[in-house]
Amino acid sequence: MRGSFSRLIKRGEKGEGKEFEFAEIAFRNLDFLDEFQFFEVVDSTNERAKFSKPFSLIFAEEQTSGRGRFGRKWVSRRGGLYFSIVLPLCSISKLTLVSALSVAESVKDSRIKWPNDVLLFGKKFCGILGEVFEDKAIVGIGINVENEVEFDFACNLRSFYRTSREEVFDAVTRNFAKNYVDLLAGKWSEVFERYAKLCETRGKRVRVLTPKGVIEGVAELCEDGAIVVNGEKVYSGDCIHLLN
Ligand code: BTN
Numbered sequence: 001m002r003g004s005f006s007r008l009i010k011r012g013e014k015g016e017g018k019e020f021e022f023a024e025i026a027f028r029n030l031d032f033l034d035e036f037q038f039f040e041v042v043d044s045t046n047e048r049a050k051f052s053k054p055f056s057l058i059f060a061e062e063q064t065s066g067r068g069r070f071g072r073k074w075v076s077r078r079g080g081l082y083f084s085i086v087l088p089l090c091s092i093s094k095l096t097l098v099s100a101l102s103v104a105e106s107v108k109d110s111r112i113k114w115p116n117d118v119l120l121f122g123k124k125f126c127g128i129l130g131e132v133f134e135d136k137a138i139v140g141i142g143i144n145v146e147n148e149v150e151f152d153f154a155c156n157l158r159s160f161y162r163t164s165r166e167e168v169f170d171a172v173t174r175n176f177a178k179n180y181v182d183l184l185a186g187k188w189s190e191v192f193e194r195y196a197k198l199c200e201t202r203g204k205r206v207r208v209l210t211p212k213g214v215i216e217g218v219a220e221l222c223e224d225g226a227i228v229v230n231g232e233k234v235y236s237g238d239c240i241h242l243l244n
Pocket of ligand 1: 142
């Protein structure tokens with residue numbers, strides 16, 4: 001039955017089990033949250049988010065069709081954190097930077113690869129997928145905590161730290177609340193400054209695969225969340241750090 005278990009938890013509802021443990025963390029840290037949806041197994045939390053109300057958080061232990069950027073697959077085995085936050089429509093590019101910043105602030109020594117991959121010692125442990133659906137902004141966060149990873153360029157947090165999924169979820173949601181409140185309060189410059197300090201793409205030689213082609217050069221960060229490479233402003237793309 002493990003596969004089919006799911007539960008909708010409203011703010012103020014009490015109960016036992018890991019679904020309530022994660023729900024309690026989410027409600028404590030995210031003041032705006034109305035409901036927490038827990039899935040033992042789900043196709044994709046971002047997909048469920050499309051059919052959920054703003055101010056919901058969709059959480060899954062496992063995803064069968066986890067999605068990444070550019071239509072890629074996000075392998076989502078047990079032991080990782082997979083969740084999506086549904087919010088009223090706002091700038092999705094700023095919201096994804098806010099999410100990457102919140103994760104990077106939660107994990108010691110981690111750095112951001114523009115726009116929103118979070119790396120530890122050069123290996124990716126977190127990916128973020130921001131999407132707009134109807135009148136909603138959806139931000140999906142995947143973090144490798146103690147799940148096995150299959151690629152050389154990826155890692156999980158347990159290879160470096162004695163940490164738990166609860167501890168990571170607590171820190172990320174706490175930082176997300178702070179950064180999201182700042183975004184809504186019009187303090188984008190301050191949020192961006194924190195992002196820029198943790199972003200290692202700044203000043204690096206990069207190759208960016210954009211819908212218009214490949215650009216190579218030294219990357220500079222812009223406050224609107226874009227990068228400038230060879231005089232060209234890029235808002236979205238797959239960025240590779242090259243050896244300088
Ligand atoms: C990427 O790096 O390409 C983005 C990966 C985003 C993965 C997360 S896991 C939770 C949410 N649900 C999904 O299907 N994708 C995002």
